[in-house]
Amino acid sequence: MNIGIIGLGLIGGSLGLDLRRLGHRVLGVSRRQQTCLVAKEMGAVDDASIDMTLMALAEVVFVCTPVEAIAPTVVELAALLSPNVIITDVGSVKMPVVDAVAHLWTNFVPGHPMAGTAEAGIAAAIPDLFVRRPYVLTPTATTPPEAVATVAQLAQSLQADIYYCGPLMHDRAVAWISHLPVLVSASLLAAVTSEADLEVLALAKQLASSGFRDTSRVGGGNPELGLMMAKYNRPQLLAALHAYRLQVDRAISLLETEDWKTLEQHLQQTQQARPQFLPPPPQN
Ligand code: NAP
Numbered sequence: 001m002n003i004g005i006i007g008l009g010l011i012g013g014s015l016g017l018d019l020r021r022l023g024h025r026v027l028g029v030s031r032r033q034q035t036c037l038v039a040k041e042m043g044a045v046d047d048a049s050i051d052m053t054l055m056a057l058a059e060v061v062f063v064c065t066p067v068e069a070i071a072p073t074v075v076e077l078a079a080l081l082s083p084n085v086i087i088t089d090v091g092s093v094k095m096p097v098v099d100a101v102a103h104l105w106t107n108f109v110p111g112h113p114m115a116g117t118a119e120a121g122i123a124a125a126i127p128d129l130f131v132r133r134p135y136v137l138t139p140t141a142t143t144p145p146e147a148v149a150t151v152a153q154l155a156q157s158l159q160a161d162i163y164y165c166g167p168l169m170h171d172r173a174v175a176w177i178s179h180l181p182v183l184v185s186a187s188l189l190a191a192v193t194s195e196a197d198l199e200v201l202a203l204a205k206q207l208a209s210s211g212f213r214d215t216s217r218v219g220g221g222n223p224e225l226g227l228m229m230a231k232y233n234r235p236q237l238l239a240a241l242h243a244y245r246l247q248v249d250r251a252i253s254l255l256e257t258e259d260w261k262t263l264e265q266h267l268q269q270t271q272q273a274r275p276q277f278l279p280p281p282p283q284n
Pocket of ligand 1: 006007008009010011012029030031032033035036064065066067069073090091092093112113114115116117119120121122
């Protein structure tokens, strides 16, 4: 199959590496010529260009640009492609993408491969990024089922685990497990660094270890990603933050009233809840 990839970064480049290895012909378009050269050198594409007309040969196009560039990219593609070509995207939020894009292209399949690393750009692209990772497809009532099936087959060939849900459902779920943790973790870092006693702060920095590493990791990541989540998933993230604030208020109240019994029950419940989200790895 001739597959187009627009936006040769971590996700686009990684997709290209895998799809080429599976025997597809991969055509890439990116913003910078240098990125196109690197993508070709590292084997992520058969051919790459900054000129969108390269996509005229593609049967399926993956739009792997930052979220804000997805809709303008589809507008450009719509002027170029024949209507049977399938366009899919990999954006981390789905409702705003579907709202902006679905009416532009009938064969549009919204998607979100939930895989990544802390790195960005073509140099960060790696093979097998999507293996055993969720790949969520969020078709609407008007998305053609054959187009969904084609994208699902491609995602399956990457050994990803396919999930289907509506775009709003997707955005609500990722607000809980991906976007809220970023702002909670950022708030933790901001609270810790607000310590006014510089001796205490210096000692805290020296003593910080695995617990702080785990809880501060996502809040200490790429600010652009956090901003993108807040901008594009604002209503769902706000709802999650309000619910989280209630929990913080509850914890404060339990400590103020020294209600140790209720606090213990609360911590027992959270201990039981965690494996439901992150099951322990299977033992060999
Ligand atoms: P990235 O590494 O920064 O790659 C994006 C690439 O898109 C950039 O390298 C840039 O290439 C290119 N680009 C930017 N604007 C463009 C435009 N207007 N036209 C064509 N190419 C353009 O970002 P990423 O992490 O791969 O994320 C890409 C998409 O995947 C985003 O929509 C994101 O929400 C989604 N996603 C990310 C992750 C993650 O963990 N990172 C996970 C799942 C989904 P140049 O070098 O040519 O400028």
